[in-house]
Every structure is written in C-alpha cells, then in structure tokens.
C-alpha cells in the first residue's frame with residue numbers, strides 16, 4: 001500500500017498544521033486509505049496491525065466532521081480500556097489543536113462522574129470512552145447522543161474479547177441511524193463481521209497487510225532456554241545490550257509479580273502491571289513508565305493492552321504469547337514509527353513447536369539467538385568500566401593521591417599492579433558501583449545488583465574507595481527509607497560480618513540490602529537488618545533448621561543467607577530473616593506444607 005502526503009488527503013489547513021506540528025511527515029498506509037473515504041461520510045472497516053497509525057486515521061476525519069459552534073456531542077469513540085481512551089483523547093486533542101472550539105474528553109470508569117459530567121455539560125463534541133462508562137452516562141442522562149454524527153470503535157477485537165459486546169450493541173442501537181460508523185481492529189473475527197453486518201451500511205473495507213510493513217522495523221530473535229534459567233538469560237541480554245527501556249511480557253499475574261521482584265532484587269529499576277492492580281496504581285505506573293522513571297515494565301497482555309509508549313528499545317516475551325496475534329501486538333510496541341526495535345522471545349521445552357507454527361502462520365521473520373555467556377556479559381561490563389575510567393581521567397574528575405601511590409611505588413610495586421589491585425578491590429567490594437560483579441561468580445542464582453550494572457547508577461569513585469563494601473543505594477521504587485540492613489551489618493558487627501562472609505557472596509549480601517520494597521515496621525530481629533517471623537511448626541513436627549532454611553530458599557528462590565538465627569520451640573519456630581525480604585517470605589510461605597503442616601507464617605509482633 002502506498003503512502004501519501006497528508007496534504008493530498010482532503011484535510012483542512014487547520015488539521016494539516018496540527019499533523020505537521022506532531023512531526024508526521026507522510027500519512028501511513030492505513031491513514032492514506034481511510035482518511036479520504038471517511039471524509040466522504042461512508043462507513044469504514046479498517047484493519048491493520050498495532051502501531052500502524054489507526055488513531056489519526058479516524059481522529060482526523062472525526063475532527064473535520066465536528067461543527068465547532070454546535071456544543072453537543074457529535075463524535076463518540078469507543079475504546080476497550082481507560083488507558084487507551086486517555087491516549088486517543090490526547091492524540092485527538094493534539095490533532096484538533098488549531099480547530100478553535102473543538103473539544104474532546106475521555107470518560108472511563110474510576111474517574112469521578114462529576115468531572116466527566118462537567119466536561120459533557122460544557123458542550124464537548126468528541127467523547128472518547130469505555131463502553132461501560134458510556135452506558136452509565138447514557139442512563140444518567142448526562143451523555144446525549146441524539147446529535148451524534150459519527151461512531152468509531154477502536155480495537156474492536158479487544159473490546160469483544162473483554163466482553164463488551166452487549167454494551168456496544170446497546171450503544172449502537174441508541175444512536176441516530178444517520179450516523180457514520182467506523183470499525184477499527186487488528187483482526188476481524190466472526191463476531192465483528194456480525195456487528196458490521198447488523199449496524200453498518202455498505203462500508204468500505206480497508207485492510208493493510210501488516211507483516212511486510214512491520215517486520216523490518218523489529219529485529220526478532222528467539223532463545224531456547226530452560227524454564228529455570230529464564231531470569232538469568234533475561235538479565236544477561238539486558239546487560240549485554242545495555243537496554244534501558246522495555247517491556248517484559250509474562251503470561252500470568254503470578255509470574256509478573258515474581259519476575260518484578262527478582263529483577264528489582266537484582267538492581268534493575270522495574271515496575272509491574274496486571275489485572276489485579278488497582279486502576280489508580282496502574283495509572284501511576286504507566287505515567288512513570290512514560291516518563292521513564294523506571295527501566296522495565298513487567299506486564300501481562302491484558303494490562304499492557306492499549307498502552308502506547310514510544311521508543312521502547314526492546315520487548316521481551318519472557319513467556320511465549322498464546323498466538324501470533326498476541327505476539328504481533330506485543331512486539332508492535334517497539335520499533336514504532338520507523339525506529340528499529342528488538343523483540344526477544346524465550347521458548348522452553350515443547351514451546352518451540354508452538355513458536356514454529358506461529359512463524360508459519362504469521363510469516364514471522366525471527367532468528368534463533370544465543371544467550372550471551374558470562375564472559376560476554378563481563379566483557380560488556382568491562383567496556384563500560386573502561387569508558388568510565390577513561391572519562392574520569394579525561395575530565396580529571398578525581399583528587400590526586402600521589403602520596404599514597406608514591407609509597408606503594410617506593411616499596412617496589414609496579415604501577416600496573418597497583419591499578420590491578422585497586423580494580424580487584426572494587427570488584428570484590430561489589431560496591432564501586434562502576435563494576436561490582438566478580439567474574440568468578442558462576443552460580444545462576446542472585447546476580448548483579450544495580451551498582452554492578454554498568455553505567456546505571458552514578459557512583460563517584462571516592463566513596464567506593466573509602467568504604468569498599470558500602471553498596472550505593474539505588475533509586476528504590478517504594479520505600480525511600482534507608483536500606484542496606486544486611487550489607488551494612490557486615491561492616492559494623494563482627495559477628496554478623498563473619499557469618500555473611502563465610503556463606504554469602506558480596507552480591508548476595510548487597511542484593512538483600514537493596515531490597516526495600518517489603519520493608520515494613522516490624523519487630524527487629526536479633527541480628528541487625530533482620531526481623532523475626534513466626535511459624536506454626538516446631539519440635540512436635542520434627543522440624544530442623546535445615547528444613548526452615550530450605551523451605552524459605554525454595555519458595556522464594558532467594559539465597560539461604562536471608563535466614564539468620566532459628567529458634568525451634570515445641571509447637572512453633574521463630575526465624576530471623578532479612579528485613580527487606582520478610583514480607584515476601586511470609587507471603588510465599590503462607591499455605592505451603594512443611595512436615596505435613598500447612599504454614600501460617602506471620603511477622604512477629606512488636607513486643608521487642
């Protein structure tokens with residue numbers, strides 16, 4: 001399908017000016033095909049993939065259709081989710097910028113009726129809403145559709161998936177028969193064909209083949225990974241490519257929570273979205289993600305539906321999507337508007353067959369990739385570290401330490417050895433921030449924390465030098481309270497220090513210290529940085545400390561070192577656990593069986 005200039009499509013000077021201001025150079029294929037037809041007043045069925053520019057394809061004709069002086073609702077746009085309604089409203093607002101008197105409002109569940117009512121009463125002409133809330137307003141009499149000229153259904157397939165069919169029919173029956181009707185959808189299943197047949201008059205069917213148009217913009221790679229190695233694979237890919245902005249898709253809410261926690265523990269700035277998260281919270285997360293207040297959004301398909309973000313560097317399919325349609329939806333969120341994006345897909349075990357059938361069905365252009373080795377990750381980190389040292393030297397951003405260096409030189413050490421020793425110390429401390437991760441740590445379990453991610457956290461050399469083991473505090477997502485219990489304990493208390501040193505790698509300790517998400521006031525444990533949890537099993541059940549540690553490590557996948565002293569009593573056990581992990585541990589243990597008993601763990605009370 002060809003593309004044309006917006007000025008060839010029959011638009012007014014005002015909307016052309018707005019399009020120009022938005023930086024659109026030429027119309028996308030769906031825009032080229034839809035806009036002229038829609039301007040004639042004919043019904044339209046528009047089918048094209050995610051990211052192909054459907055919003056402007058319908059919003060521009062809608063804006064042209066509005067009679068600015070008539071202060072009644074003239075255009076109704078139905079969207080599946082609140083997020084999408086807000087985005088469509090925003091884009092419509094921008095496109096209507098130079099049309100004086102044309103106003104738009106998003107209406108959706110969760111926002112006060114009052115506010116929406118005021119906008120409607122003020123004579124807004126374009127209403128963008130979710131079907132449920134639109135119906136509510138119709139019933140309350142606050143949304144009058146008798147002067148409606150145009151109805152647009154955006155992401156119709158999604159709306160039907162989400163069970164809005166009855167609401168949509170109810171709305172379509174209530175609007176004047178003279179209205180122009182436009183359906184937009186990535187797919188046109190039977191149910192949509194029925195709707196079209198029932199409510200539309202001789203529509204123009206416009207279908208833009210997506211594959212050829214979308215594929216070159218997204219580089220697609222899949223990796224065969226063992227289920228248990230997925231997190232490790234994910235972090236290596238992130239580190240080697242030095243990604244800083246992307247979405248990680250999981251198939252379940254539980255997986256989202258879990259992965260979010262793990263990534264956060266490893267020092268990545270993450271947040272999550274899924275169906276169980278309250279609307280207010282979701283809005284906050286999306287808003288933060290759009291302004292890049294964190295790096296990776298971990299989400300389910302449903303939650304990320306309609307989320308429009310530009311400039312994603314990467315989309316990870318941590319779990320394989322259900323079908324090619326979802327796959328295309330997911331990866332369509334990167335490589336938008338001509339920029340190259342990356343899509344990485346993990347398949348484990350039998351899933352490879354499912355992927356193969358998706359490849360055949362949707363003609364995906366996807367290559368097999370290899371998970372980078374630890375050496376490659378290390379090399380990427382080394383390069384970043386090298387650059388940092390070079391930049392520091394270049395800018396002379398350091399205090400001269402001649403006296404100390406001279407002393408070492410006087411004792412006969414070579415300058416290269418002195419530097420190597422310093423780098424070694426930085427590595428060991430897990431702290432320099434510039435580096436951190438010793439190459440020798442081959443265990444797949446807890447891995448580089450924020451400080452060791454090259455270039456993520458700005459750490460000046462001085463503090464790292466002065467206090468090698470002090471981990472820099474990353475921007476924590478929830479609790480601004482000071483963290484680092486376990487880690488600082490290593491430094492300040494010899495007893496705790498010995499314990500940590502003997503059992504725990506530096507990253508594991510700093511990993512614990514970085515977790516602040518679950519910190520809640522609770523009884524302080526007998527060791528610094530620890531709190532006590534209560535478990536309803538004891539000697540009676542023949543429980544041993546190893547059972548407790550094993551269970552906790554097993555269900556949380558945290559290192560065993562998050563558990564401190566354990567007191568086993570006749571019918572209960574008191575176990576000290578890292579403060580930062582306590583809530584997670586309690587949550588994960590609840591309902592789990594241990595020695596035949598169903599665990600009902602609790603943070604021990606604040607009796608001191």
Ligand code: ADP
Pocket residue numbers: 023024025026027028031048049050051052053054055056308310336337
């Ligand atoms: P769809 O609804 O088909 O998934 P959108 O309407 O959300 O796609 O558009 C995807 C992105 O492309 C948006 O960021 C939008 O601003 C941008 N866009 C739309 N049309 C053009 C164009 N003609 N030129 C450049 N960017 C465009």
Ligand code: MG
Pocket residue numbers: 051054055154155
């Ligand atoms: Mg869209």
